[in-house]
Amino acid sequence: MPEVVTDVVCPFCGCLCDDLEVVVENGKIVEVRNACSLGTAKFLSAQKEDRIRKPYIRKNGKFVEVSLEEAINKAAEILVNANRPLLYGWSSTECEAHRVGIMLAEELGAVIDNTASVCHGPSIIAVQEIGLSGCTLGQVKNRADLIIYWGSNPSSAHPRHLSRYTMFCRGFFRDKGAKERTLIVVDVRRTDTAKLADYFVQVKPGGDYELIQALRYAIKTGDLDKNEVSGVPRDLILKIAELMKSCHFGALFFGLGLTMSKGKHRNIDAALSLVRDLNRYTKFVLMPMRGHYNVTGFNTVSTWMTGYPFSVDFSRGYPRYNPGEYSAVDVLLREECDAALIVASDPVSHFPRKATEHLARIPLIVIDPHWTPTAMLADVILPPAIAGIEVDGTAYRMDHVPLMLKKVIDPPEGCLPDRELVKMILDRVRELKARSS
Numbered sequence: 001m002p003e004v005v006t007d008v009v010c011p012f013c014g015c016l017c018d019d020l021e022v023v024v025e026n027g028k029i030v031e032v033r034n035a036c037s038l039g040t041a042k043f044l045s046a047q048k049e050d051r052i053r054k055p056y057i058r059k060n061g062k063f064v065e066v067s068l069e070e071a072i073n074k075a076a077e078i079l080v081n082a083n084r085p086l087l088y089g090w091s092s093t094e095c096e097a098h099r100v101g102i103m104l105a106e107e108l109g110a111v112i113d114n115t116a117s118v119c120h121g122p123s124i125i126a127v128q129e130i131g132l133s134g135c136t137l138g139q140v141k142n143r144a145d146l147i148i149y150w151g152s153n154p155s156s157a158h159p160r161h162l163s164r165y166t167m168f169c170r171g172f173f174r175d176k177g178a179k180e181r182t183l184i185v186v187d188v189r190r191t192d193t194a195k196l197a198d199y200f201v202q203v204k205p206g207g208d209y210e211l212i213q214a215l216r217y218a219i220k221t222g223d224l225d226k227n228e229v230s231g232v233p234r235d236l237i238l239k240i241a242e243l244m245k246s247c248h249f250g251a252l253f254f255g256l257g258l259t260m261s262k263g264k265h266r267n268i269d270a271a272l273s274l275v276r277d278l279n280r281y282t283k284f285v286l287m288p289m290r291g292h293y294n295v296t297g298f299n300t301v302s303t304w305m306t307g308y309p310f311s312v313d314f315s316r317g318y319p320r321y322n323p324g325e326y327s328a329v330d331v332l333l334r335e336e337c338d339a340a341l342i343v344a345s346d347p348v349s350h351f352p353r354k355a356t357e358h359l360a361r362i363p364l365i366v367i368d369p370h371w372t373p374t375a376m377l378a379d380v381i382l383p384p385a386i387a388g389i390e391v392d393g394t395a396y397r398m399d400h401v402p403l404m405l406k407k408v409i410d411p412p413e414g415c416l417p418d419r420e421l422v423k424m425i426l427d428r429v430r431e432l433k434a435r436s437s
């Protein structure tokens with residue numbers, strides 16, 4: 001008889017939808033209900049034949065299957081012998097693994113960083129500078145009558161965001177759903193989300209900062225002495241400003257279109273200031289559209305343990321924080337690190353070519369269930385159980401609400417949780433260091 005596991009949390013994007021039903025028959029997932037296509041694919045990919053199921057070490061240029069003990073030993077040796085190891089990734093695994101990873105970084109005097117440094121790092125820096133008017137997604141669902149997506153296309157990247165939390169859902173004070181809400185999309189092109197919008201504001205690439213400041217001016221004065229700003233006509237800017245001021249509860253969600261375009265954290269400074277200004281007239285909040293399902297979790301755990309959310313350097317024996325200096329891409333571009341441990345991430349597919357070239361030159365340990373381009377370059381590969389499918393754990397939704405990931409099926413034999421694999425490396429590192437001292 002098939003078993004239906006209910007209230008499963010989806011371990012794919014920052015929405016962390018917690019209403020999934022997974023049908024399991026003979027230890028296999030046969031159906032995933034309520035998930036979008038991205039979430040469904042993640043659950044079904046766990047069962048792919050070409051998944052990494054064994055530990056490997058590269059010997060004479062070829063991957064050779066080895067025992068887990070030998071692979072852990074080799075990984076620990078690489079890290080202990082390195083002068084400046086880099087520990088990177090972490091955003092697609094559970095918080096319990098983050099905790100042990102940070103302990104390992106401290107033990108090694110390593111640099112530890114997560115994918116925030118190439119996505120919403122600028123948002124975190126801006127929030128540290130001027131603060132955040134935030135809320136939970138539940139408050140948006142129950143109260144918001146104006147939704148803005150700026151530089152973000154949730155229809156592709158967070159497919160259930162609109163239906164679960166913002167536009168197409170009924171809330172306690174919004175029981176008519178979309179009929180009581182207005183959707184504005186600001187983007188450089190007419191995305192799928194923009195096609196759903198009541199107002200689409202097409203901004204010139206790189207023109208976000210000026211447009212935000214023009215909106216702030218229009219909100220303060222009710223006027224604007226330019227015919228257009230960043231390609232947006234004056235009348236539309238005044239209209240959007242008026243909609244923002246007159247709503248009951250507005251929510252601005254922003255993505256990499258704002259964080260990674262010209263201006264970076266200054267764009268977010270300006271957006272935070274815009275929302276702060278709006279709170280003189282109404283209730284307005286702002287939230288980054290976090291991508292990986294537990295990128296927020298790493299930033300939270302790292303802040304608890306080190307005082308800093310990402311890009312942390314332990315080389316002096318205590319944590320130091322400086323994005324742009326201790327972020328993974330910069331450490332690689334300066335060819336500083338001489339070994340790397342990558343957990344639940346594929347930097348080779350996303351980092352600049354020169355950073356990837358250095359990663360290819362140094363000893364590389366990868367913990368990943370799939371044969372990614374990064375795994376293909378590894379010297380040691382450790383096969384994990386997949387958090388949220390084969391092992392439980394904690395993850396933080398994009399609004400900082402922690403949720404428990406469920407175990408739905410057993411992992412392949414010999415595949416252990418990330419937290420256990422990293423702990424085994426940590427124990428072995430301590431043994432090796434004790435022996436040499």
Ligand code: SF4
Binds near residue numbers: 012017159161
């Ligand atoms: S929107 Fe995100 S969390 Fe929700 S089901 Fe889709 S991929 Fe999973």
